[in-house]
Amino acid sequence: MLTYTLKRLLMAIPTLLIVITISFFLMRVAPGGPFDGERQLPPEIEANLKAAYHLDEPLPQQYLRYMGNLLQGDFGPSFKYKDFSVTELIAQGFPVSLEIGGLAILLALLIGLPLGIIAALRRNSGVDYTVMGTALAGIAVPNFVIAPILALVFGVLLAWLPAGGWNGGALPNLVLPVIALSIQQIAYIARMMRASMIEVLGSHYIRTARAKGLSERQVIWRHAIRPALLPVTSYLGPAIAGIITGSVVIEQIFGIPGIGRYFVQAALNRDYTLVMGTVVFYGALIVLMNLLVDLLYSALDPQIRYDD
Amino acid sequence: MLRHSHTLLGAMALSSLSLTSLALATPAQAETLNIGVMGELASFDTSQVSGGVWESQVLMDVYEGLLKKNPEGEAIPGMATDWEISEDGKAYTFHLRDDAKWSDGEPVTAEDFVFGWQHLLDPASASKYAYLLYPIKNAETVNVGDKPLEALGAESLDGGKTLKVTLESPTPFFLQLLTHYTAYPLPKHAVDEYGKKWVKMDNIVTNGAFEPAEWISQSRITVEKNPEYYDASEVSLDSVNYFNTEDRNAAISRFRAGELDIIRDYPSSRYQWLEENLPKATHLSPMLGTYYYVLNTREGRPTADKRVREALNLVARRKVLSEQIMAGSFKDAYSLVPPGTSHYDVQRMDGVDGDYAKRLAKAKQLIEDAGYGPDNPLHLQLRYNTSDEHKKIAIALAAMWKPLGVEVEMTNAEATVHYQTIQEGDFDVARAGWIADYNDAENFLTLLRSGVGNNYGGYDNAEYDKLLDQAASTLDLDKREALLEEAENVALDDYALVPLLYYVTRNLVNPDISGWQDNAEDDHPSRWVQFSE
Numbered sequence: 093m094l095t096y097t098l099k100r101l102l103m104a105i106p107t108l109l110i111v112i113t114i115s116f117f118l119m120r121v122a123p124g125g126p127f128d129g130e131r132q133l134p135p136e137i138e139a140n141l142k143a144a145y146h147l148d149e150p151l152p153q154q155y156l157r158y159m160g161n162l163l164q165g166d167f168g169p170s171f172k173y174k175d176f177s178v179t180e181l182i183a184q185g186f187p188v189s190l191e192i193g194g195l196a197i198l199l200a201l202l203i204g205l206p207l208g209i210i211a212a213l214r215r216n217s218g219v220d221y222t223v224m225g226t227a228l229a230g231i232a233v234p235n236f237v238i239a240p241i242l243a244l245v246f247g248v249l250l251a252w253l254p255a256g257g258w259n260g261g262a263l264p265n266l267v268l269p270v271i272a273l274s275i276q277q278i279a280y281i282a283r284m285m286r287a288s289m290i291e292v293l294g295s296h297y298i299r300t301a302r303a304k305g306l307s308e309r310q311v312i313w314r315h316a317i318r319p320a321l322l323p324v325t326s327y328l329g330p331a332i333a334g335i336i337t338g339s340v341v342i343e344q345i346f347g348i349p350g351i352g353r354y355f356v357q358a359a360l361n362r363d364y365t366l367v368m369g370t371v372v373f374y375g376a377l378i379v380l381m382n383l384l385v386d387l388l389y390s391a392l393d394p395q396i397r398y399d400d
Numbered sequence: 401m402l403r404h405s406h407t408l409l410g411a412m413a414l415s416s417l418s419l420t421s422l423a424l425a426t427p428a429q430a431e432t433l434n435i436g437v438m439g440e441l442a443s444f445d446t447s448q449v450s451g452g453v454w455e456s457q458v459l460m461d462v463y464e465g466l467l468k469k470n471p472e473g474e475a476i477p478g479m480a481t482d483w484e485i486s487e488d489g490k491a492y493t494f495h496l497r498d499d500a501k502w503s504d505g506e507p508v509t510a511e512d513f514v515f516g517w518q519h520l521l522d523p524a525s526a527s528k529y530a531y532l533l534y535p536i537k538n539a540e541t542v543n544v545g546d547k548p549l550e551a552l553g554a555e556s557l558d559g560g561k562t563l564k565v566t567l568e569s570p571t572p573f574f575l576q577l578l579t580h581y582t583a584y585p586l587p588k589h590a591v592d593e594y595g596k597k598w599v600k601m602d603n604i605v606t607n608g609a610f611e612p613a614e615w616i617s618q619s620r621i622t623v624e625k626n627p628e629y630y631d632a633s634e635v636s637l638d639s640v641n642y643f644n645t646e647d648r649n650a651a652i653s654r655f656r657a658g659e660l661d662i663i664r665d666y667p668s669s670r671y672q673w674l675e676e677n678l679p680k681a682t683h684l685s686p687m688l689g690t691y692y693y694v695l696n697t698r699e700g701r702p703t704a705d706k707r708v709r710e711a712l713n714l715v716a717r718r719k720v721l722s723e724q725i726m727a728g729s730f731k732d733a734y735s736l737v738p739p740g741t742s743h744y745d746v747q748r749m750d751g752v753d754g755d756y757a758k759r760l761a762k763a764k765q766l767i768e769d770a771g772y773g774p775d776n777p778l779h780l781q782l783r784y785n786t787s788d789e790h791k792k793i794a795i796a797l798a799a800m801w802k803p804l805g806v807e808v809e810m811t812n813a814e815a816t817v818h819y820q821t822i823q824e825g826d827f828d829v830a831r832a833g834w835i836a837d838y839n840d841a842e843n844f845l846t847l848l849r850s851g852v853g854n855n856y857g858g859y860d861n862a863e864y865d866k867l868l869d870q871a872a873s874t875l876d877l878d879k880r881e882a883l884l885e886e887a888e889n890v891a892l893d894d895y896a897l898v899p900l901l902y903y904v905t906r907n908l909v910n911p912d913i914s915g916w917q918d919n920a921e922d923d924h925p926s927r928w929v930q931f932s933e
Contacts, residue, residue: 123816123820123821124816124819124820125820127528128819128823129450129816129819131854132819132823132852133528133853133857134853136540136544136784137527137531139544140523140525140543141528143523143526144524172440173442173443174442174444174448175442175443175444175445175615176600176617184617185617200415233561240650240653244653247654248653248656251657254654254659255617255650255653255657255659256650256659257654257659258616302588343618344650345647345650346650346653347643347645347647349616349620350618360814360816
């Protein structure tokens with residue numbers, strides 16, 4: 093298990109290198125640069141800017157410089173948010189995204205899993221149709237629609253909760269963004285859990301368990317749920333990585349200082365260093381999450397072992 | 401020596417009067433103003449700022465230049481109490497106020513201004529807006545790196561109490577320019593002590609009515625009243641929060657929930673709803689900015705033909721754009737320089753309003769004369785940068801040009817790509833806009849000067865350039881105005897562009913606030929703001 097983990101971590105290094113290299117050159121190939129804007133700059137000023145950010149050097153040299161700095165853990169300064177380094181921006185934003193995203197995933201699991209199980213057990217009943225119909229609606233309605241409606245109803249009309257703002261992560265400020273972020277996840281998880289539960293309930297070992305005379309409760313709790321969790325688990329890896337790196341929509345609507353918006357803003361601004369910083373960070377997180385999921389697999393399914 | 405302008409002195413007297421009345425109403429409670437701004441400040445180091453309206457809002461609250469703005473947006477004495485201008489208009493001598501202090505109690509000296517300007521022009525600072533200070537002697541050569549920083553025409557005299565500034569040539573808008581953040585001082589003592597880290601929240605000192613206290617990137621900047629500010633006793637607010645509210649519809653919800661007192665630049669599409677539902681809070685007023693379509697006048701383009709340019713202008717129905725497409729949230733425009741520009745009368749392109757049928761007939765004739773017809777339709781490549789507003793206008797214009805047999809091919813791209821493409825000249829017609837850096841017609845007219853980067857259409861007219869050159873060396877403001885107006889008429893007669901709309905300022909302001917006024921530059925220092933009882 094330990095050797096497997098180490099092997100996977102080592103394999104992550106070339107993966108990340110490829111990701112970084114491709115992103116670096118893709119970013120430079122994209123038309124427009126970090127200093128192109130509505131106002132054309134006088135040539136001497138553009139020259140100053142390019143020199144200050146080493147953009148006047150040949151591309152391979154810029155690449156080597158970037159990789160060299162990266163090895164020393166230096167992501168460089170942001171081109172746009174100049175009082176912060178990229179490291180500072182990620183360090184300030186990630187805990188916020190992690191908190192919102194983590195709570196949203198937790199909420200999604202707490203609600204989505206039981207809903208999926210209940211729907212599977214009451215297959216084709218009124219309960220099933222209601223749960224799955226609602227879930228379908230949850231998937232279909234994007235969060236840029238849900239979020240403003242939540243803000244309008246609970247923030248403006250009822251005035252129970254703040255319509256936006258972070259306020260240092262105070263509980264009232266967390267409620268709406270966490271709900272808005274989790275609705276789609278609840279829907280996905282519920283549907284996935286239902287499908288996999290139905291499949292498991294139809295398998296031979298469940299029939300055997302029932303034939304042994306186990307109570308229905310025991311059959312479900314001891315034999316059905318654990319294997320049914322496998323597909324949900326493999327979905328959770330990338331989903332968690334995605335959700336804890338923030339959502340640009342939720343962050344902008346509720347004014348939350350997470351890192352989600354950097355993915356979009358940095359690319360639009362051609363903020364090269366910030367784009368690279370978020371790519372490296374997100375890439376590493378995906379690799380880590382996938383590894384965790386694979387390790388969790390073996391805990392859930394005794395047939396999966398990573399001994400050699 | 402000429403004494404400084406009377407209007408400035410008058411404004412100062414007026415503002416001190418209104419201050420007395422403000423002071424009487426100062427409440428005892430801690431008061432915080434919450435402003436929703438539409439973007440993130442790039443830096444508290446003014447040399448690194450990228451030019452957003454939201455950035456000036458924060459910076460003008462924490463810094464103060466030689467001159468500052470009153471609620472009406474007029475320049476009044478700030479760090480300088482008075483000044484003299486030499487006969488030739490090239491030397492300015494500013495006398496700094498005795499009680500000017502940084503927020504750590506250190507005096508603000510002329511040396512801090514010299515240092516700040518040198519820092520801005522230092523090639524190593526790579527400041528985007530350094531060119532705004534180019535009127536100062538040697539500023540451009542310093543910025544290019546051809547001369548040392550010390551060569552800059554700014555000198556501290558009398559132990560830092562007097563600042564002498566020498567200009568390259570007379571610059572009638574120089575005092576206006578000094579209210580811009582590029583002309584703010586820099587705390588030399590703090591930079592000496594902390595180096596580049598002087599801008600960090602723990603180290604920063606400022607000389608304005610407020611000082612930075614907290615900055616949560618992408619969320620909020622908090623500034624607190626600066627007790628060392630010379631007019632601190634007259635500042636009503638205790639602190640100001642600037643919330644980054646990029647989603648402006650969400651900002652409206654937060655305003656309605658009472659979480660924000662002011663929203664800068666609400667979306668134009670919400671104007672009618674706001675006007676109906678929050679009439680007291682909804683502000684809309686003319687701004688120094690023009691929304692226009694660039695016509696590519698380079699050889700080989702159909703728009704190089706003046707007849708085509710005139711025809712396109714004739715049938716562009718500005719009133720339809722402003723009133724129906726933009727629902728009243730813009731004003732129809734017939735010139736490049738917008739109304740409200742100081743010492744300038746609005747000019748007007750000939751024949752582009754009035755009886756539409758006549759205009760259409762004339763335009764059709766012009767297009768035919770230019771050699772286009774059913775067999776050889778005029779094909780135009782129109783570019784705009786991605787946004788709902790720009791898209792609506794582009795579609796409307798294409799429809800307006802259709803009766804002329806014009807086939808419009810629309811291409812949209814994100815702003816970065818759009819501007820790069822049109823700078824390279826790869827278009828026939830392209831969307832552009834210009835918001836004044838400072839209140840002067842020259843700032844707009846430069847857009848059509850030959851060889852200037854922002855002259856996207858490559859308009860090249862020797863007479864136009866000559867008139868601008870003459871204006872630049874004319875000291876008499878009335879004569880200068882006449883020259884600038886003549887220049888604009890040359891360009892308008894040439895149909896060098898399609899002026900479409902004048903920008904307006906769109907703000908939502910809590911009706912319980914006083915000391916906040918609409919003005920053409922959309923500058924609203926929080927220093928004057930207070931909550932009514």
